[in-house]
Structure formats: structure tokens, C-alpha cells
Amino acid sequence: MSQSTPPTSAPAPQAGSPIRWVPSLYFVQGMQFFVVMLLAGLMFKNMGVPNDQIARWTGLLGLAWAIKPLWSPFLELARSKKLVVVAMQFTGAVGLGLMALAVQMPMYFAASIAVLFLLAYASATHDIACDGLYLASLDPKQQAAYAGWQGAFFNASKFLTLGGLLVLAGHLEKSMGVFNAWSVIFAVLAILLAALAAYNAKVLPNVLSPVTADRSAANVWRTLKEVIADFLKKPGIWAMILFIVLFRFAEGQVQTIGPLFLIEAREKGGLGLTTEQVGGIYGTVGTGAFLIGSILGGYFTSWLSLKRAMPILILAMGVPNLTFYYLAVAHPADMLHIGAAVAVEMFGYGFGFVGMILFIMQVVAPGKFSTAHYALGSGVMQLGFIFSKTISGDIQMAMGYEHFFLWTIVCGLPALLLMFFVKMPTLGKTEVVSAGEPKADAVTAQ
Structure with missing residues (x-):
């Protein structure tokens, strides 16, 4: 670092x-x-x-x-x-x-x-x-x-x-x-x-x-302080930090409550699935749809450039919110219907999340300490997820499932608006992101 x-x-x-x-x-x-x-x-x-x-x-x-x-x-x-x-x-x-x-x-x-x-x-x-x-x-x-x-x-x-x-x-x-x-x-x-x-x-x-x-704790601590200070001096960094947090604000809530909603008893507003059924859905079609969405999202952004693709990527991040709102309203009982909805949800999640990884990589990280600043940007992203995840249960229990998922749709709008106030890379095409789920320092899925 x-x-x-x-x-x-x-x-x-x-x-x-x-x-x-x-x-x-x-x-x-x-x-x-x-x-x-x-x-x-x-x-x-x-x-x-x-x-x-x-x-x-x-x-x-x-x-x-x-x-x-x-x-x-x-x-x-x-x-x-x-x-x-x-x-x-x-x-x-x-x-x-x-x-x-x-x-x-x-x-x-x-x-x-x-x-x-x-x-x-x-x-x-x-x-x-x-x-x-x-x-x-x-x-x-x-x-x-x-x-x-x-x-x-x-x-x-x-x-x-x-x-x-x-x-x-x-x-x-x-x-x-x-x-x-x-x-x-x-x-x-x-x-x-x-x-x-x-x-x-x-x-x-x-x-x-x-x-x-220079291999001493004192030198490491001194360099760490320099890295953090340089990170906070970047032009527009606070707008970038807010954008990162808002990008994940709805996602953290949906990815936390969504699987619990699937297990919740139908008389309590959930879909009443068994543990086996939830495992089968997320472990197969859910994960597969996420991987396909991630691959296509990377190539789509490479083709269009991050600046032009970002509005579509943010809208894709709203697909899980819409999907779970639909499930909360329709309350389907057949597994084919529910499995197809989860596949759509995870595809949108994988497709849209590429935007945040590239935003940190190409906007937040460049500079003297690019590797360290990428790690710090990923940490901010995780903090945004944790904040929304931590409060999601209280909000859901106060609102009920249907109104909660409607609330998460609204939570996705501020990032779309703030996008016009943060800088985006303007040089040529964006590099393709490696296929697959970002690792633990970059994302907490679900």
C-alpha cells in the first residue's frame, strides 16, 4: 500500500x-x-x-x-x-x-x-x-x-x-x-x-x-497517513464518496431482505419457500444469471464507455428492486415463476454493478497511490453497503415487505441524479472487466 x-x-x-x-x-x-x-x-x-x-x-x-x-x-x-x-x-x-x-x-x-x-x-x-x-x-x-x-x-x-x-x-x-x-x-x-x-x-x-x-511499523503508519490524506485531497472526492454510497444504498437493502422475504411465511407477506428451494434458486439460476450479467455488463461498458453507459448501469441496479416489488405484490406460488424472477434480479444486479467497479478503478483510484486508493474506494463502497444493510431490517419491519420494496425503488433515484455532478472518464473506451463476481474487497453480494 x-x-x-x-x-x-x-x-x-x-x-x-x-x-x-x-x-x-x-x-x-x-x-x-x-x-x-x-x-x-x-x-x-x-x-x-x-x-x-x-x-x-x-x-x-x-x-x-x-x-x-x-x-x-x-x-x-x-x-x-x-x-x-x-x-x-x-x-x-x-x-x-x-x-x-x-x-x-x-x-x-x-x-x-x-x-x-x-x-x-x-x-x-x-x-x-x-x-x-x-x-x-x-x-x-x-x-x-x-x-x-x-x-x-x-x-x-x-x-x-x-x-x-x-x-x-x-x-x-x-x-x-x-x-x-x-x-x-x-x-x-x-x-x-x-x-x-x-x-x-x-x-x-x-x-x-x-x-x-523502511520495513518498520512506524514507516508503514506514516505512509498510510500520507495515502489517506492524498485520497481526501482529490478534486471532488466528497461528491465521489456520496455517489458510491448512494449507488449501493438500495442494493444493500434489497440484497439483505430479498432472500429473507423468499423464506418468510406467506401469511406474513413472504413467499414461504423452503431452505432447499432458496438454495436451489440462488445456487443455480441466480448465480448463473449474475455471472452472465457481469460479463455482458463489462462488454457493454467497454463498447459504450463508462460515461455514456453509467445511466443504464444505474437503472440496471434498480432491476432487483422492481423484481422484488413485483414478487411482493403478485405473490406467485410456482417455482418456475419465482426462479425466473430471481434470474432477472441477479442478471440486473451483475450487469449494473460493473459500473461501480469501473467508477472506482477509473475515477477514484488514479494518482500517486492508485492501488491503495482503489482499496480505499472499495472500502467506502463496502461501508455504503453495510450502512444500508444494517438499517434494512428495521425499515422492512416498520413498512412491511410490499412497501419496503417500493421504498428501495425510490432509494435508487438519488444516484441517478448525482451522476451528473461527478466526473466521469472521458478517454476512449473502457477496459473490459474480468468476468465473474467481484471479490470480497469489492462487493458483498446479497
Whole structure:
């Protein structure tokens, strides 16, 4: 973070191809993130926790990924990023094992949240070291060649958590009860993560960080203050920050309450789906539609340029709001109808979110500390999501589902207006974004 680009050093010779470790590394990164930010909320819903409590506490969990730029420079002081990665993976495995016990306790909600905080901060720290190890171990050509494997296995973990384990949890709930079922799920996750951590301890490259004269906590802290000060001096930065927050204001609310609405009993205004059905929808057609939307959104923006595409991208971000409002009004009962609506929702979400990633990349980040400023911009984006996620449960419980989703449609309008007051890149065409879901430092999906 102390330079505009990561420190360059010749990658150490590797015992084997990166294909041995890149997939497992990024599968773990995604698995830990989705367990905390997706699976936990759906579990609490089935345990009878009110929506406001779910939204408030799972929103606060996301703070770990928002503020990780503040301690990421200090991880550069570690001589071995592999050691940090493996330690955080084993910490995550222990945390998942503790979750299996926590859900059996009388004060299960408080105990589970405490363990999830441990998991969240271990996962965020893992992300920093994980990406640093990737950059230090591979030359630029290899980094580009294996970027697709990164995204593919990060998203494969979403298929596991939503398309696999959530469906399994729903099946087990019928025979074992909700609490026992989730104990089994977290025990399985703990064993899986421990096995992957042991594998990664064996195959990850051990590239040591170079010893330099300025490798001290005092120098890192001094540089961090310089990076933040330079970020806040950018022309129009406060308008940019407001735009980033407003861009995600409606999204954070819909992506939090939407899945809970699907599970909520029909007599309470929801659609009354089972855990298995929600897992099946989001883990298959939902994730697939998101990936297709992300790919097409990237090519669309590349073709039109960010400045001209942004209004359409913002409108695409409103598609989930409209979709859930429609579902709250129509209350369809057949799975084909509901599945098609979720596919439309996730396609619009993936298509539109490209706009925010590129806005941070091309408008907010450029300058002396571009890499660090991209991380700070992503942190602001995450904070905006957390704010809207945290308050969403209170708003929904006060309004009811139908009026809540109507409210989120209104929440999407300020970003559309503010777009005309922030600068946009004017140079040529926009680069295509890598396909797939942005990683945890960039987005909290759902």
C-alpha cells in the first residue's frame, strides 16, 4: 500500500504449476466470505431470528472487509505471506467448528455472532495475504493467465454454499431439526476448510518479502497517513464518496431482505419457500444469471464507455428492486415463476454493478497511490453497503415487505441524479472487466 503499484520482486522458483494452488486458494477465500455474508443470515431466518436483528448484525460483520485497508499495509511486515494465509485458513476452520457448537447453546444467537466476527476478520486478513501471495508468486503474464481461475473458483465456492450446503441444510432440517442440521453443516465446513488449509500448507509457494530499510511499523503508519490524506485531497472526492454510497444504498437493502422475504411465511407477506428451494434458486439460476450479467455488463461498458453507459448501469441496479416489488405484490406460488424472477434480479444486479467497479478503478483510484486508493474506494463502497444493510431490517419491519420494496425503488433515484455532478472518464473506451463476481474487497453480494 505504500506504493502506487505492489512492490516488484522476481517470483521465487516454484515446485509446480500455479494450477496446483490458485484454485484451492481462491476457493477458500470465497467459501469463508459467503459463509459469513450469505449463509449465516439464511440460517438465522430459519431459527426464527427477526429480520431487524439479522440485518443489523450481519451488516456489522461486513465491516471487516470495509476497513481491511487500514491494517493491510502492516501485513507487509510479515516475511512470509504463505504463513499468514495458512494460519488464517486454520483459524477459519476452528471458527467453523465453534459455530457447530455455538448454535446448540441456549444463547445461540449471541454466541454465533461472536464466532462470526472471528471468522469475518480472519477471512478479511486472509484476503489481504492471499492476494499479496498471488502477486508476489506470479509474474504479470502468469497473473493475467490465472485470473480466470481466480474468479472461477471464488464463484465455485458460492455454488457450494448456496447450491450445495444450503440445499443439504434444508434437507437435514426436515429430519433433524433446524439447530442440529446447521451444526452438521458447520462441522462439514470445518472439516473441509481444515483439509484445504492442510493442502495449501503443502502446495502454496513460500515467497519471502524483501528486507528493506523502511520495513518498520512506524514507516508503514506514516505512509498510510500520507495515502489517506492524498485520497481526501482529490478534486471532488466528497461528491465521489456520496455517489458510491448512494449507488449501493438500495442494493444493500434489497440484497439483505430479498432472500429473507423468499423464506418468510406467506401469511406474513413472504413467499414461504423452503431452505432447499432458496438454495436451489440462488445456487443455480441466480448465480448463473449474475455471472452472465457481469460479463455482458463489462462488454457493454467497454463498447459504450463508462460515461455514456453509467445511466443504464444505474437503472440496471434498480432491476432487483422492481423484481422484488413485483414478487411482493403478485405473490406467485410456482417455482418456475419465482426462479425466473430471481434470474432477472441477479442478471440486473451483475450487469449494473460493473459500473461501480469501473467508477472506482477509473475515477477514484488514479494518482500517486492508485492501488491503495482503489482499496480505499472499495472500502467506502463496502461501508455504503453495510450502512444500508444494517438499517434494512428495521425499515422492512416498520413498512412491511410490499412497501419496503417500493421504498428501495425510490432509494435508487438519488444516484441517478448525482451522476451528473461527478466526473466521469472521458478517454476512449473502457477496459473490459474480468468476468465473474467481484471479490470480497469489492462487493458483498446479497
